[in-house]
Amino acid sequence: MRFRHTPYSGWRLLREALADQQGWTPAWEDRDPSNKYDIVIIGGGGHGLATAYYLARSHGIENVAVLEKGWIGGGNTGRNTTIIRSNYFHPQSAALYDLSVSLYESLSKELNYNIMFSQRGMMEIAHDQPELEAMARAANAMRINGVDIEVIDREEALRREPLLDPSPRSRWPICGALLQRRAGTARHDAVAWGYARAAASRGVHIIQGCEVLGFRQDHRRVIAVQTNRGEVRAERFGLAVAGNSSVLAGLAGFELPLQSYTLQAMVSEPVKPCLNMVSLSTSTGSYISQSDKGELVMGGNLDRSPSYAQRGGFRITQSVIAPLLEMFPCFSTLKLMRQWGGTIDASPDNSPIIGPAPLDGLYLNCGWGTGGFKAIPAGGTMLAHLLATGRHHPLSEPFDYRRFARGELVDEGHAGVAH
Amino acid sequence: MQILPCPYCGPRSDAEFHYVGDADKPRPSRDCSDEQWVQYLLMRRNARGAARELWVHRSGCGRWLVLVRDTVNHEVQAAEPMNR
């Protein structure tokens, strides 16, 4: 049986306002697992939920379940700083991330759910002339790949973000910036919930509190997963568990070239609108934007030891904030309100792993590391294509795990920006 | 911030240490296949919980060591000299 949700519209808002808000129905329904599906997706983050949606919408496969050990969006998707951009260096990455930004542009309408995608633009700030020249080179490569990007000078950077310290004697002076106007931020919970709601309305089962604990195999083919709520069989399985990918791969009997680390983020107390866009300091990796609630959202480098703790240490918190306060001295009077961490899956070339696993019937979507929120619509499209057809989408081909043995890495590490 | 033990220097700040990879990973022979080389170079156990990890006391004595460490609560059970 399908779950029907209330369509959202201005008219509906008005009607509910006049009717005491009594007519709303839940956005999606939490289900118990059946014992057999066509396709089972492990992990109810953005990538898993988007995969389920595109399976139903683009491939007509609706007998699908998403198994989530906690609650949907409770992993990295609900912990991330929501930067969406596509200024990657290599053509393979540019194609994938640019598709994602394009899908984000129409996602609110497509899902009938306001994901609050705000294309406020992003500046990657250069602090000295050599850095600016390296940026110009990167910008040329990106433009050849068809990504809209421009190099702006110091005056324009200061004009776009007037709270930046203009002093040339600052510890991190503003020398110029790489500007992507189409970049921006979106509401992370809304992306998870929007996909969940649209998938559930097409018949997908979303099952929370369901942890995959093992795989049942027959001649190196995965035929079922064991969970805390019983065994669930399917024809094909998708794995989209970010920082826990190695754990699940270990249960299935193979290794991945991934290492899990904590990435932290933090917010200040809320203030009135004062930042126009997302600003990132290229040398330090720290970045800042303002949420719709008014908090300043900050992030930066990884904690340095491998970890599944989902919480970061003070040293990195401090090293993220210090350069931002040099660049925006007026923020030094604000209080830090919250700080948290997520477990990200770092890959050797800072590019994702998408494609068949070393076992039949199992397909991977992982290795997004510190930057996979922006890729959710594209990652879901790729994994859905793999699960529906058993073959790569042309855009996911370069991201197969076998690229490592072939030496065909898609090395995005040198670009320096990873969020 | 955490104090990590170095088998040579004793307890030191974690800022002096650098993580390298899985401990006890045998280096394959020079005529190994591409798959074997990738297995050695890039594949990781990436254990959740108890792990044996290779570290280097980079800004200290500069020597390599094995930490027996829990990757969920970060507790260190033992620090050993690297055995190769």
Ligand SMILES: Cc1cc2nc3c(=O)[nH]c(=O)nc-3n(C[C@H](O)[C@H](O)[C@H](O)COP(=O)(O)OP(=O)(O)OC[C@H]3O[C@@H](n4cnc5c(N)ncnc54)[C@H](O)[C@@H]3O)c2cc1C
């Ligand atoms: C602090 C921080 C800031 C970030 N900032 C940005 C940013 O600005 N821009 C950007 O593009 N990206 C950013 N990222 C990265 C981005 O959040 C991730 O790449 C992306 O959310 C990954 O989505 P996912 O669906 O693959 O994983 P997740 O959202 O982590 O979902 C995986 C799900 O799998 C579940 N799971 C795990 N094990 C099991 C199991 N055994 N059984 C069942 N379910 C299981 C988990 O509970 C989890 O809900 C950031 C990440 C962090 C931590």
Ligand SMILES: [Zn+2]
């Ligand atoms: Zn030492």
